[in-house]
Amino acid sequence: MIYGYARVSTKGQARDGNSLDAQEKALRAAGAETIYTDVYSGAKIDRPQFKELLERIDSGDTLIVTKLDRFARSITQGSELIETLINKGVRVHILNLGVLDNTPASKLVRNVFLSFAEFERELIKERMQDGKAIAKQNPTYREGRPKKYSKPQIEHALTLLNDHSFTQVERMTGISKSTLIRAKKEREVS
Numbered sequence: 001m002i003y004g005y006a007r008v009s010t011k012g013q014a015r016d017g018n019s020l021d022a023q024e025k026a027l028r029a030a031g032a033e034t035i036y037t038d039v040y041s042g043a044k045i046d047r048p049q050f051k052e053l054l055e056r057i058d059s060g061d062t063l064i065v066t067k068l069d070r071f072a073r074s075i076t077q078g079s080e081l082i083e084t085l086i087n088k089g090v091r092v093h094i095l096n097l098g099v100l101d102n103t104p105a106s107k108l109v110r111n112v113f114l115s116f117a118e119f120e121r122e123l124i125k126e127r128m129q130d131g132k133a134i135a136k137q138n139p140t141y142r143e144g145r146p147k148k149y150s151k152p153q154i155e156h157a158l159t160l161l162n163d164h165s166f167t168q169v170e171r172m173t174g175i176s177k178s179t180l181i182r183a184k185k186e187r188e189v190s
Contacts (some may be wrong), residue, residue: 002062004032005053007070008039023066030095032064059089066095068110069117078114079107149175154183 004027006020020037027035036049057063063085065071071094072078082100085092092100097113100106135141149157157173157180166177 001057002031002033002064003053003057004028004030004035004064005050005071006035006037006066007047007050018067018070023070026066026095027064030064030093031062057085057088057090062091062093064093064095068094068097068113069120072114072117074118074121075111075114078117079111082110149179154179158183158187 004024006023006027008018008020008023020039024035024037036053038047038049040047040050053063068078072081082092083102086100086102094100094110097109100110153173153175157169157175160169160172161180161184164172166180169175169180170177
């Protein structure tokens with residue numbers, strides 16, 4: 001059986017030909033019969049579809065991936081995973097590298113490419129931390145999602161609770177019952 005595996009980190013990722021659609025087309029063109037896809041970080045090896053693929057794939061099967069960084073984002077994980085698959089009798093075909101095996105040259109090539117994937121991942125983390133540090137300098141910065149409702153909207157809804165039920169206030173304001181309960185508790189603590 002020829003399996004394909006495609007992965008993106010986010011649903012919106014579509015640059016550099018890494019979108020799920022682009023990967024799936026390339027995998028099918030290379031002969032993949034069954035394709036597993038994940039929208040998950042490559043830093044994590046515990047991806048639902050990838051896990052299922054690893055349980056299903058067996059000796060004599062082929063695993064096709066478009067690029068090595070779709071497979072793994074660390075040298076250790078990637079090397080161990082590829083070596084385990086090869087030792088299990090699985091043919092590992094990375095479309096932009098070729099078929100991998102346990103020869104010294106193949107190990108060198110995959111480790112170099114995995115090093116670049118890991119390096120890129122570390123740069124992304126560093127840029128995110130730098131961006132967060134810059135954002136924190138703004139006095140109005142708040143970590144997490146922005147609040148959906150303003151303070152006056154919440155205060156108005158809490159005032160309505162004096163004469164109406166949570167369900168009625170929810171219908172009138174559009175503010176969910178759980179948000180109203182949380183706001184009421186916060187008000188009582190203050």
